Amino acid sequence: MELRWNKVTSYLQQLANGNTEPLSTYVYDLEALRLHATHIVRSLPPSYELFYAIKANSDLPILETLAPIVHGFEVSSGGELSWVRQHFPDQDVIFSGPGKTDGELLLAVRSNTGAIHVESIGELQRLGQIAIRENRVVAILLRINLQLQNLSSTTLMMGGGPTPFGIAADQLPNCIEWLCAHPELNMQGFHLHLLSHQLNAAAHLEILEAYLLQARQWAREYNIEIDHINVGGGIGINYREPDKQFDWELFGSGLMRLAHLYADGPRVRFECGRYITAACGYYAMQVIDIKQAFGKTYLVARGGTHQFRTPYAQGHSHPFRIMPIEQWPYPFARPQIESQPVTIVGQLCTPKDVLAYDAEVECVRSNDLVVFPFAGAYAWHISHHDFLRHPHPEHHYLLAEA
Ligand SMILES: Cc1ncc(COP(=O)(O)O)c(C=O)c1O
Structure with a gap:
């Protein structure tokens, strides 16, 4: 960087x-952006993917620079989805974010969205109705808010305790039961984004490992197959001490170790915003x-x-x-x-x-x-x-x- x-x-x-x-x-500086994003993607293990969370900066030249480098774009509103589809009809897109309206869900279903990240049981039920009406099977991930032991906190916590984001982990059994009776939604895995502003690469690796272990346990417990887990974004920028940035080299080698240790596990997808474009x-x-x-x-x-x-x-x-x-x-x-x-x-x-x-x-x-x-x-x-x-x-x- x-x-x-x-x-x-x-x-x-x-x-x-x-x-x-x-x-x-x-x-x-689009050239610096191109070099930085290319470096990030090249240091990922083969079964890991990088999506760009466009909420960080959705300017067209930024997206045009990133489109050939990243695996796809993450959008968090109907407006972002329409923007991406207008300019990048073939780009892989995933749709997350709280409070999705029926109109936004319908747009996502009709816009060739790779996966919709569902944030609540209510959203699951509304999306099920839309999938039936549209006569489609819709790919989803469940965004889960879970408590992790020793979760190191940052200045921007999105989970790990009471927040409006995701489905609290104790409601997961209800969701799975509901999904078993509703084949119009195809659950492909879990979405976990507990925090942003992470500056500590070692701590972030521990969180990722905890996600992988948890996903493995859920797969066994509910007898489900997991295609991929989305581990969110959240890698921070050190504005206060700009010479001490997130140690990407340490992180990259840690990812290689995790990929080796969990080689039998699902694919892993990042959806980073700040760290890519800041x-x-x-x-x-x-x-x-x-x-x-x-x-x-x-x-x-x-x-x-x-x-x-x-x-x-x-x-x-x-x-x-x-x-x-x-x-x-x-x-x-x-x-x-x-x-x-x-x-x-x-x-x-x-x-x-x-x-x-x-x-x-x-x-x-x-x-x-x-x-x-x-x-x-x-x-x-x-x-x-x-x-x-x-x-x-x-x-x-x-x-x-x-
Ligand atoms: C669900 C989700 N994914 C990804 C991001 C991107 O986070 P960051 O810019 O910290 O990488 C956010 C940010 O709010 C988010 O809420």
Whole structure:
């Protein structure tokens, strides 16, 4: 997962030179994305697959870059499903997510969806009705929320205790009994996504091993055949300590060990979002004002959390670099500060519009650019774009080279 700063900053330099208004923009390095995704897929054992959870970033150039590399796309709404089918009619697609409506389930059944991940007994029953009406056998996985012993927690837990996601494990016998009487649904396995933001590769391997053991036990207990288990996504990005990222090399070799140990087991499928696209994206804001207030220094920059909500959503101070821009179009002295902590805010009329706080900078001047890396996942797509009706940022995609 390499950040190609030189390439991105020289592109940003050109953009800033040509601009009369202060800049706010996303830049996506598609070549870095291609290399990163290819590396991930190549390090998987043969019976393991990588799907991309498009909720992290569903921009077309991102999907076009990933489509030939990953095994398929995971969608979590009718809107995402229609988007994928409109542009990738032949791509493998799986459909998960809570609260699926009948309309969305029908769309999934008619859209050649590989598997629908069912989240509740009610959803199972509604999907059964649709399958009968459509005269089809529909492939499903059951998403199970289970308690694992010694489950190490992260800042974003989706299961392992009370949550609205999946079917609580104690309801599994009812589901299996129901499925035995309803051949219109073909259960192919289990879907397990208990957490996101996992930064610890060894801990994640332990969770995967627990999933594999659990699936084996369920297969014996209920006398069912399991085609594959979907182990979710959840591999995190370390925004707080960007030099200490998830150890993919350790993880890859651990997967080889698991594949060997459980060679008689089902296929394993990942559906990762953040870990695939976060590092290819950068969000850049040009400094409009530098202000001091009661001992603190603020950089007020073009854009804000309505364009890049990731730091606010995750409660962290986002890493950044200052990129000098030589243009200074005014006849008066350029405001500048050196060697002091700054808090970086946007243009919103709320004290919550903070992207980084008390972060040490060597030198920054008005009109310089603040560039935030790791802005390619859950960034623009989770932001409240139209708050205050500021213009949207630009979006630039640096082309993949092969
Ligand atoms: C069911 C499911 N699968 C996959 C993902 C993708 O997770 P991540 O982006 O952490 O890899 C999510 C995220 O919310 C999810 O809920």
